[in-house]
Amino acid sequence: MTMNMINTNTSYHHGNLRQELMALAEQHLVNDGIGELSLRALAREIGVSQTAPYRHFKDKNALLAALATEGFKRFFDYCIPSEQEARADISLLYFGLGYVKFAKAHTEMFHLMFGPVLQPRNEYPELFSAGREAIYKVRAGVERGFKTGELRELDDAASIAHTVWGAVHGVATLMLDHADTYGYHRDVDLQAEKSLRMMIAGLCTDPTEISQLPTTLTPYPPEE
Template structure:
């Protein structure tokens, strides 16, 4: 049985506290991710991070023009880490199809790490980033991996890829909706943990059925 946490986000990283090494850019990204995980993207500020890392108020500007650029770098790192996490979950081959394991891991992450998830999928940073930016590339890598888990069967290559992309978008939209509705308390009271898992299974089953229709 899949288990989902509906509590507030938990930090994926420990705040660094004092700054003890020479890579301030990396320290800022790590500290920003820790703050995002604990309190959400809106809580990140250069002044607070500078105090935490015990550097001057001007020091962060040597690496990022503003806080938005820092958060874009943090989102890029979050997408890369998230993609690696999903691939590791799929590789364990414990229960269900690869697509089902990925879908359940996606929702579980979104419910456990709401601040990080909002930075990735519910903030303006991805939409505002240039299409060829590292942030878009990291997000696209995750989507392409998601697509790769959809079997095109006997369909021709071009037709199969178009269908795969459409089905992947629909599935991701459904999973994203589940995460955001749960985080905002909009799911009906009857939807408890076990039925949420069943809802994810239904979304996966619909996607797999749609792909079978391409044959």
């Protein structure tokens, strides 16, 4: 859910400045991009001293890292159906569908989370930890599939998890950046689902469950 900006000149004194800076920065991220974003400009817009934001963020990238970390928390809501699904193969499909749905609903945040701005990630411990949690969710699903025999052990669990991540991210990126050619002969959402189904089916010992599922699965939070 997108944070709502609270505009009050006394917010800093009530301890809300950090949240207010993040909310306003996200508005600018969505509407204008991050090129012109600065802590001093945000302070002027909120109505506090230009040095006040530095009590919470050492620089603009620290603020963006906090935003990206918040983005991962929202993304984890889209992972809930995957984690609740008993079958490992369908769980991976749900992860992929949730991933592309999140990317479509929160495009600017998605680009911030996975783009080149906040590199190297280990300079931002909370963001780095959130990213690791995301890939661990995939790896846990793969390991579960090995135990139940639903997934083929083509390689170790970590390698397969990263392969799934790469394929899913590729689908999401094509949807966002090349929708005019990706799925040009059909609805782009349907094409994304077909791509994910085929990728997951290649990992399955028996792809029947994946192929027999109804199309246009939507066990995710509604569009915001």
